[in-house]
Amino acid sequence: MKSVERYLLPVLTAMVLIALWHLAVIATGTNIFPSPAAVAKGIFHLAEKSLLWSYIGDSIMRVVFGYGAAVILGIPLGILLGWYPALGRLVNPVIQMLRPISPLAWMPLAVIWFGVSNVAPIFLIFLASLFPLLVAAMDGVRNVPPMFLQAGRNFGLSVPQLMRRVVFPAILPRLLVGLRIAFGIAWLVLVAAEMIAVDSGLGYLIIDSRNAGKRYDLVVGGMLLIGIIGLAFDTMFRRAERLARAE
Amino acid sequence: MKVRFSNINHHFGSTRVLDRIDLDVKEGEFVCILGPSGCGKSTLLNIVGGFVKPSEGEVRIDDEPVTGPDPRRIFVFQERGVFPWLDVEQNISFGLFKLPEGEQRRRIDHYVQMVGLKGFEHAYPRELSGGMKQRLEVARALAVNPDVLYLDEPFGALDSITRLQMRRELLRIWEAERKTILFVTHDIEESVQLADRVVVMSQRPARIQKIVPIDIPHPRDLSDPRYIALRDSIFGEIGLAHQV
Ligand SMILES: Nc1ncnc2c1ncn2[C@@H]1O[C@H](COP(=O)(O)OP(=O)(O)OP(=O)(O)O)[C@@H](O)[C@H]1O
Numbered sequence: 001m002k003s004v005e006r007y008l009l010p011v012l013t014a015m016v017l018i019a020l021w022h023l024a025v026i027a028t029g030t031n032i033f034p035s036p037a038a039v040a041k042g043i044f045h046l047a048e049k050s051l052l053w054s055y056i057g058d059s060i061m062r063v064v065f066g067y068g069a070a071v072i073l074g075i076p077l078g079i080l081l082g083w084y085p086a087l088g089r090l091v092n093p094v095i096q097m098l099r100p101i102s103p104l105a106w107m108p109l110a111v112i113w114f115g116v117s118n119v120a121p122i123f124l125i126f127l128a129s130l131f132p133l134l135v136a137a138m139d140g141v142r143n144v145p146p147m148f149l150q151a152g153r154n155f156g157l158s159v160p161q162l163m164r165r166v167v168f169p170a171i172l173p174r175l176l177v178g179l180r181i182a183f184g185i186a187w188l189v190l191v192a193a194e195m196i197a198v199d200s201g202l203g204y205l206i207i208d209s210r211n212a213g214k215r216y217d218l219v220v221g222g223m224l225l226i227g228i229i230g231l232a233f234d235t236m237f238r239r240a241e242r243l244a245r246a247e
Numbered sequence: 248m249k250v251r252f253s254n255i256n257h258h259f260g261s262t263r264v265l266d267r268i269d270l271d272v273k274e275g276e277f278v279c280i281l282g283p284s285g286c287g288k289s290t291l292l293n294i295v296g297g298f299v300k301p302s303e304g305e306v307r308i309d310d311e312p313v314t315g316p317d318p319r320r321i322f323v324f325q326e327r328g329v330f331p332w333l334d335v336e337q338n339i340s341f342g343l344f345k346l347p348e349g350e351q352r353r354r355i356d357h358y359v360q361m362v363g364l365k366g367f368e369h370a371y372p373r374e375l376s377g378g379m380k381q382r383l384e385v386a387r388a389l390a391v392n393p394d395v396l397y398l399d400e401p402f403g404a405l406d407s408i409t410r411l412q413m414r415r416e417l418l419r420i421w422e423a424e425r426k427t428i429l430f431v432t433h434d435i436e437e438s439v440q441l442a443d444r445v446v447v448m449s450q451r452p453a454r455i456q457k458i459v460p461i462d463i464p465h466p467r468d469l470s471d472p473r474y475i476a477l478r479d480s481i482f483g484e485i486g487l488a489h490q491v
Pocket residue numbers: 259262264282283284285286287288289290291433451
C-alpha cells in the first residue's frame with residue numbers, strides 16, 4: 001500500500017496532467033504551445049543527434065564546478081567564521097550585504113570578466129551557492145550546543161579533533177539542508193546564465209530553440225528536462241539527509 | 248585525588264556570584280553542593296572543571312592548579328550531553344581514542360553492562376529514554392577511568408521514580424569504583440540520600456553557609472530518625488519550614 005502510494009500516485013498524477021495538457025492543446029487549437037507528443041518527438045529527435053546529451057552534460061558540468069567550488073570554499077570558511085566569533089562579526093556585514101543581491105545581477109560583470117565562456121556561468125553558480133553554504137556552516141557552528149564542545153574538550157580532544165569528531169557531526173544535518181537549498185538555487189541560476197553567457201546547455205537550448213525558428217516543442221522540452229533533472233538531484237539530497245538523520 | 252578550593256571569588260560583569268569559597272574534598276569522598284537556584288553552583292562546578300577561570304583564588308587538585316579541563320576529571324551534564332550522532336557504544340568509547348583496540352572493547356563491554364544498557368549497544372540516543380541517556384553519559388564518563396566526577400544536577404530532568412533508581416545506581420557505582428564525586432543539586436532529599444557531606448550555599452553571592460556531614464551508612468533508610476533529623480536541619484538551614 002505504501003509503495004503504491006509513493007510510486008503509483010505520482011505516476012498517475014503525471015499521466016492525468018499530460019492528458020489534460022493534450023486536451024487543452026486540442027481544445028484551444030493553439031499553434032504555438034506544443035502538444036505532449038510534439039514535445040516528446042522533438043526531444044527524441046535531439047537525443048538521436050546526441051546534441052541533447054552534450055547539452056545536459058555541459059549543464060551538469062557547470063553546476064558541478066561552480067557548486068563544487070562553493071562547497072570546497074564555503075563550508076570550511078563558514079566553519080571558521082562560526083568558530084572565531086570575532087572574525088565572524090568582522091566579515092558578517094559583508095556577507096549580509098552581498099547575500100540579497102541576486103546572482104543574476106552579477107551577469108554583466110561576469111561576461112566582462114570571463115567573456116562568453118564556461119567560466120561566466122560557473123562563476124554565477126559559484127556565487128549563488130556560496131552564500132547559503134557559508135551561512136549554513138557559520139550558523140551551524142555557532143549553534144552547536146556548548147556542552148558538546150565542553151564534553152569534547154573534557155575528554156582531551158585537540159582543536160582539529162574537536163572539529164572532526166564534534167563540530168562537524170553536530171552541524172552535519174544543518175549542512176545537508178544547506179547543501180540542498182544551495183543546489184536548488186544553483187540549478188535556477190544555471191538556466192538563466194546559460195541563456196546569456198554561453199552557447200550550449202539546457203538554458204541555451206530553450207533560448208536558442210525560440211530564437212532559431214520558434215521551436216516551442218523544444219522550449220517546453222527543455223523546461224521539462226530542467227525540472228526532471230533538478231528533481232532527481234533534489235531527491236538525492238533528501239535521501240542523504242534522511243540517511244544522515246537515521247544513522 | 249584531593250580537591251582544594253582556596254578563596255574563590257567570582258563575578259560575571261557586575262554580578263557577584265561566588266564569595267570566598269574555601270572547601271577541601273577528600274579522595275573518594277561524595278560531596279553534594281546544595282543551594283538555591285541561581286546562587287552559583289554551576290559556576291563553582293565549571294570552575295573546578297576548568298571551564299571557567301575564577302576572578303580570584305584557585306582550585307588545586309593533588310596540589311596541581313586547575314588550568315583547564317582534564318580527562319582525569321569528567322563533567323557529567325544532564326542527559327543532553329550525549330552525542331546524538333553516535334550510538335551507545337560509540338558514545339561510551341568517545342574518550343578512549345588513545346587506548347588500544349582491545350582495551351577499548353573491554354571497557355565498552357564493562358560499562359554497557361554496569362549501567363544496564365545491554366541490548367542497546369547500537370541504539371542511538373533518540374531511541375533511549377531520559378534515564379537511559381543519563382546512564383549512558385555516566386558510562387561515557389566512567390569509561391575513561393577518571394579520578395573525579397563532576398555532576399551538575401544530573402537527574403534534574405528525570406521523573407521521580409527514575410531519579411530514585413539513578414541515585415541508587417550512582418551509589419552502587421561509587422561504592423564499586425570509589426571516585427571522588429562533586430554533585431550539584433538543589434534537592435535537599437537528594438543531597439542527604441547521597442552525600443558524605445552536604446555543602447549548603449547561601450543566596451547569591453554564594454558563600455558556604457554550612458557543611459553538614461551525613462554520618463549514615465549506605466544503604467540509607469529514608470525513615471531512619473537520623474536521616475529525618477539531618478534532612479530537617481538542612482531545611483532549617485535554608486530557611487524553609489518543612490511544610491507545604
Ligand atoms: N556565562 C555567564 N555570564 C554571565 N552571567 C552568568 C553566566 N553564567 C552564570 N551567570 C550568572 O551567575 C549566577 C549563577 O549562575 P549559576 O548557573 O552558577 O547558578 P546555579 O546555582 O547553577 O543555578 P541553578 O540551580 O538554577 O542551575 C546567575 O545569576 C547567572 O545569571
